[in-house]
Amino acid sequence: MLATTKGLRTALLGAVMALASLAAPALALDLTNVAFVQTVAGTTSIPVGHAEFCKARPIECRSNDTVVDAVGLDEALWKQLLNVNSTVNESIVAVTDMELYGVEEFWTYPNGYGDCEDIALEKRRQLINAGWPVSTLLMTVVREANGNGHAVLMVRTDRGDLVLDNQVGTVDLWSNTPYQFLKRQSQADTSKWVQMIDDRQIYVAAVK
Template sequence: MSTTKKALSAALAGALFALVATVAPAQALDITNIAFVQTSASVTSIPIGHAEFCASRPGECQPHAQVVAAVELTPGRWNELLTINAHVNDTVIAVSDNDLYNVNEFWTYPNGYGDCEDFVLAKRRDLINAGWPASALLIAVVRERNGDGHAVLMVRTDRGDLVLDNQEGTIKLWNETPYQYVKRQSQADAGKWVDMLDDRQVVAAIN
């Protein structure tokens, strides 16, 4: 990346962090705020790809011993999000499961190639390795405007639910993305899922 591009990226990152920092006071976590996705109280069905992933890696799909409601989004943490999101997006080539494995759905860690779920798994793993609590790193299933399914990583911070997406380099609050949010992992248990309650107008534009 050129020096000019690096400077521009840094400037944009700083501006976005300043914007996100205005969402809510760091000392007053209010998850009813629009910056946070609301979820159902009961569990829902687990995506088949994740169920198979959990069957092969049960240690990654267990209840969390300690649930962190939201991570404090310090400048250092923000930079970690930017760095890891950009690294995975830049080093993994997007390829469908059909092309890679001759199956419709297969969740795994990418080895240079992968589909959207594989990008998400890699980002989640790398953030956990960087010290982020797993309970705040939630795989989420969404629908694009054309009705296609897609997966993103939802990071629950004290500034809101941030979305790390392989189709979009900029990290945004969930309600600033063009998706209908369907369901995500439970914060209490990595092997369980809950429905997300997304009644925004963007839903009407989705087939």
């Protein structure tokens, strides 16, 4: 359902306030700060859907000539991030790969319909086209509190790792989401993945 103008303004205000509450960026970016998800050295297994996506589109899965650690987030870029997140969420009807393609997992760009990874891929594509560095736009696999797998787009900024999710309308710091973070694309090579370290306890709300 599309948000009303009033609701959208409220959401934008809340998002901006949330952004402002993050620690101000230091002169030298400290990627070991809790605002960033830490990773295990080396690479990990690649999601099957992404491996197939890379076979079909090898130009999108390769090493990055220039690795930008994080985007310096200003007001204009923050608004652009919010706009891409909300526009894509509202324009894509969420359906499963089984419903669309008759298979459990198939990563591709959505054509009006798509599941979580398709929607995340579209956000990534739009931000790349808008000039955001590829190395800061990371497809990410998480686990929901109920145990289900889910995909989001993680954007690495100087304010921390921000999450663009099709299940919520806000752009949040990774630690403010209800997910356990499992793995994401490597910043150095988009065809490779790294394991993330997330020791937080995620609880399922019980309904009585």
